[in-house]
Structure formats: structure tokens, C-alpha cells
Amino acid sequence: MPDTLYDVVILGSGPGGLQAAIHASRKKARTLMLGRMDxxxxxxxxxxxxxxxxxxxxEEVLKTGRKQAESFGAEFRDEDVLAIEPDGPLFSLKLESGDEIKSKTIILATGSSRNKLNVPGEKELLGKGVSYCVDCDAGFYKGEVVAVAGCRSAAAGGAxxxxxxxxxxxxxxxxxDVNEKLRQQLVETxxxxxxxxxxxEIQGENAVQSVLLDDGSTQAVSGVFIELGAKGVLELTAMLGVRLDxxxxxxxxxxxxxxxxxxxxxxxxxCGPPLQMAKAVGEGCVAGIEAAGYAKKLETA
Structure with missing residues (x-):
């Protein structure tokens, strides 16, 4: 078995993901949790x-949870996923560092909120040039000039x-705030x-036309992609074909x-409201146990 093959890979750094890591690793599944705690x-x-x-x-809850999961053998990498796709019975993931890994199962535990810029024009032009999902909407901007807002892997990878x-x-x-390899990709592309x-400010009448920058200048663009943080629910589900509500x-x-x-x-x-830690922990427990069982059956098959 290659070192890059896991039984369970968990995307997300919150309580649901940590509880899944605890239960999956207790089931002796090789478990990896991806994401930055903050x-x-x-x-x-x-x-x-x-x-x-x-x-x-x-912060104390998350740090304690990580120690618990590590004590049962779970592995952690403080980086985000840039791409994920089915690979036969497995899943192939490309990480922020440029590494590629495979897993028998995936647990999505990235939370639901989509961070916003909270600037004028963002709400008004949503769907009219403002997007929170590069993987969903990139194809609409062939030959156009676009802007991306964000400082971490989702923004750099999206760009x-x-x-x-x-x-x-x-x-x-x-x-x-990305590793050197991803920064170099920005230069190379x-x-x-x-x-x-x-x-x-995002400017335009019925569609995005430009952005106003904090140095007082403007840049003409046809689209603005807001990518603050890690890959969100829209991107991940678009990559995998997971059904939404x-x-x-x-x-x-x-x-x-x-x-x-x-x-x-x-x-x-x-998975939806109520957006409470108690619900996340309970669902993480179930997901971790079920994913570990599925991985074991896949190995047997």
C-alpha cells in the first residue's frame, strides 16, 4: 500500500471533522485531517x-480534539485541498503543497458559511459577475479580465x-499566506x-465592470471571485458531483x-442547521464510523 493512500481523509478543521477523525482512527482506519485550525x-x-x-x-476545544485524534493515530496536515476527483474506486486529492494523495473515503466537514468581502456592490452584483466558486463559474469568463480576492490557498489556487x-x-x-510552491505557480501562470x-468596492450597473481598490485606483474586470479561506461547499461538491439540498x-x-x-x-x-457544535460532533461521530467501515469493506473487496 503506497504511503499516500489513506482509508479516510477529512476536509475541514472544526469539531465535526475532529470527532470523525477520533472515531475513524479508533477503528484502525488510516486517517488524515486536512485544514487550518483557525x-x-x-x-x-x-x-x-x-x-x-x-x-x-x-481554540481550546479544537486543540484538545486534535490531541485526542492524534493519540489514536490520526494524521494532520495544516493545508488545504486545491482539487479533488474520483479515481476509480478511490479519490485523488491535490494539496496546497503540491502533494497528491489518494483515499478510499472522503468526509466533508468544511462548514457552510462563505466568507464575504462586505464591500459595496458585492451583494447587488452576486450572480452578475460576483462569484464565490471558481470551479463553478470559471468557464463563463473565457477571454475576460477577472479579479480574485483572498490571501490563502483557495484564492491563489483559484487564480x-x-x-x-x-x-x-x-x-x-x-x-x-501560501506555501512557496503555490506562490511560484502564480508567477509561472x-x-x-x-x-x-x-x-x-465592486462597480457596475447590471454586471460587474470594475473594482475600486484601497489605493484609490480602479481596475476594469468582468468578474470578481471572492475566495476567502479554504475550499467551500460549492467547490467541493462541484468537483465530486455531490448533491445539494x-x-x-x-x-x-x-x-x-x-x-x-x-x-x-x-x-x-x-449539512445544514442547526449550526451548533453539538450537532457537528454527533454527525462527525457517525461519519467517522461509517467511513472507516466503508474503507474496510473496499479493502476486503
Missing amino acids: NSSLYWAHVENYCCQIKISG VALTNFASQVHLYCGEL GVVLHEGVTIK ENMKYIDADKKQRTNVPGVYAAGDI
Whole structure:
């Protein structure tokens, strides 16, 4: 078995993913959890409505959970996934570092919220040039000039992917926070990096026409891709063919946390409300156990 083959790979860094890692690794499944802890909304919160805890910081919860999972053999990599696709009975994942791994199962536990810029024009022009999903909408911008907002792997990876469609890609961020290999890809693909410059307004009447920057200048663009953080529900489901609910917002999973794609599970806020840690932990428990069992059956088969 190659070193890059896992039984269970968990995408996400919150309580649902951690609980899945704990249970999957206790089932002796080779388990890898991907994502940066501070990407979880819980990291910055305080918890006072969780059973048996009066008040505790989210950061403490996550750090303790990671230690628990590691004690059972789970592995962790503080990086994001740039691409994921089916590979026969397995799944192939390309990571921020450039490494490629394979897994028998995937657990999606990335949360549901889509970080916003909160600038004028963003809400008004959503779907009219403003997008939160490069993988969903890149094809609409063939030969166009586009802007990407964000400082981490989703933004940098999205900007690189857009160079396959757009005539020019501008990436705006305060301080780029990616590894050297991904930064080099930006250079090699011709992405125009504006480090230290951010978008203050998205302009246009019935469609995006330009962005106003915090240095007072403007840049004519046809599209603005807002990619703040890691890959979200839209990108991941688009890559895998996972079915969403009728509002196209949450993943449709059954009581065993199975999606419509065999070997793909989901847990936590990505599955819909109530958006509470207690629900995420419970679903993570089920997803971890089920994914480990599926991986074992696949190995036997």
C-alpha cells in the first residue's frame, strides 16, 4: 500500500471533522485531517451551550480534539485541498503543497458559511459577475479580465485555475499566506499579484465592470471571485458531483451521513442547521464510523 493512500481523509478543521477523525482512527482506519485550525469559526468563539462544559474557548476545544485524534493515530496536515476527483474506486486529492494523495473515503466537514468581502456592490452584483466558486463559474469568463480576492490557498489556487480561461487574472490580497510552491505557480501562470492592495468596492450597473481598490485606483474586470479561506461547499461538491439540498446551500446527507456519491460523507454545518457544535460532533461521530467501515469493506473487496 503506497504511503499516500489513506482509508479516510477529512476536509475541514472544526469539531465535526475532529470527532470523525477520533472515531475513524479508533477503528484502525488510516486517517488524515486536512485544514487550518483557525479556519474554523469555532476557533474564534467561546462555547457555553455544549453539554458538560460551562464555558470554554473554541481554540481550546479544537486543540484538545486534535490531541485526542492524534493519540489514536490520526494524521494532520495544516493545508488545504486545491482539487479533488474520483479515481476509480478511490479519490485523488491535490494539496496546497503540491502533494497528491489518494483515499478510499472522503468526509466533508468544511462548514457552510462563505466568507464575504462586505464591500459595496458585492451583494447587488452576486450572480452578475460576483462569484464565490471558481470551479463553478470559471468557464463563463473565457477571454475576460477577472479579479480574485483572498490571501490563502483557495484564492491563489483559484487564480491559477482561472488562467486557463481568462485573458488576465488579478489577485488582490493584504498579505499572501501560501506555501512557496503555490506562490511560484502564480508567477509561472502569469497571475498579476497585488499584494498589499484590497478591493473596496465592486462597480457596475447590471454586471460587474470594475473594482475600486484601497489605493484609490480602479481596475476594469468582468468578474470578481471572492475566495476567502479554504475550499467551500460549492467547490467541493462541484468537483465530486455531490448533491445539494433544494436551495443549493447544504449537502444532502442521510442519517449515516452518506451523500449520493459512494465513499463520500458529510458532517457538521455543511449539512445544514442547526449550526451548533453539538450537532457537528454527533454527525462527525457517525461519519467517522461509517467511513472507516466503508474503507474496510473496499479493502476486503
